Amino acid sequence: MAITAIKGFNDILPAESGRWQHIEQAARRVFELNGFSEIRVPIMEKTDLFCRSIGDATDIVEKEMYSFVDKGENSVTLRPEGTAGVMRAFIEHKLYAQDPVAKLYYLGPMFRYERPQKGRYRQFHQIGAEITGVHDPLADAQVLNMLVQFFREIGLDEPQLQVNSLGCPECRPAYRAALIEFLEKRVDALCEDCRRRLSTNPLRALDCKVPGCIEATAGAPSVLDSLCTGCDEHFSGVKRYLELTGTSYSINPRMVRGLDYYTRTTFEMVTTLLGSQSAVAAGGRYDGLISQLGGPAIPGIGFAMGVERVALLLGEKAFTRPPDLFMATLGSGERAFAFNLMHKLLQKGIRVEMDYEGKSLKSQMRRADKLGARYCAVIGESEVASGRAVFKRMADGGQVEAAMEVSEVLEILS
């Protein structure tokens, strides 16, 4: 048996890479339009970075990280998400000293040791963006609007924006306590998982799909009712700005996030088309993260989207670049002639293809058709002698005779 890829690690084959590029290019275009700059950070970090940011007790840190001890006996980890590394770089290079307001985006692979399933892989890719240094809900709204714009740009209007506020270290503990108290009274009605969640992550119980739990938690207290004044005003601001710009959203007070560093605003772009992997993009505010990592007390907000999930939503649509011209040749002398012409045309940015190994004319024509070439020219002895050839429009068979000169070919293709 030949060696295969690691479980949960996928190859992006040529048939799919066009779709990936389409997604990545749209993200770069939209993000840069919004004033974001790319930041490239390593895919491995010291393990401690993730423990301190994501949270020691989260599933990600507890059981999903690809961690190992390197030859220098340092514990290192393949990044399970992007924000921690970006903020580490932000602090390490003191980017805040120049300007506390940074708008950064990144893209690349992330790693989580989970059981693979639809839309979930051990190596997966995220495109994310972060704004630091702005407390005002305008930053929240800008990030959300940009995310929505991205989805519109790639032609997906299906994912819906849901927002919530998780409060801050001031008001969240009280809510958590109230929720636990509420759930404990109904513990008999809860499923096994939710009983466990009671002690690990009570918020999760609100998100449970078991009918009995949905019923039992129907009257549970809402985070939004227990926000402190500051958080409440902030959340109102976010909603107000979204409404101002006509961005449609819904409020989901039961939305739960998996990372400990989130404060106040959290959000998801959700879809019903991906089975249980409903979140295509998600994020939130993390006002305490930067100082937690040893930086100044600077707030932040950002999101990450799962490229595999976006690609899945885009479906099978092909993103290919058919050649402008295919040159079919009849002998080795003609092949050399065509090769030289191809070289000149390529310098001009014309997409040209030809046969490399003396296939029959029929084969070459078939290939021109298969590649979706706009034009095909047959080059034989007489064409080389006269310097002129017939250019056939593959779509309708129309033919144009012209000199095999760069300028004339450009003319035909224009």
Next chain:
RNA sequence: GUGGCCAUGGUGAAGCGGUUAACACUUACGACUGUGACUCGUACAUUCGAGGGUUCAAUCCCCUCUGGCCACCCCA
């Protein structure tokens, strides 16, 4: 970590105890010795994930292993 389903060629797949292992797509070549698409012809799995077992006989039955998918958990 838990559960369910499934493993036949490059792909989608039929076959379910003895077959030349269907059919379709793809690919290659050809049907005008210089023109694609449509049509037609020819070729393309000594072999049915791996290893054992049952049987005169196994792709079809049994066991083990490996792999994949989907769901739970969790998450982008």
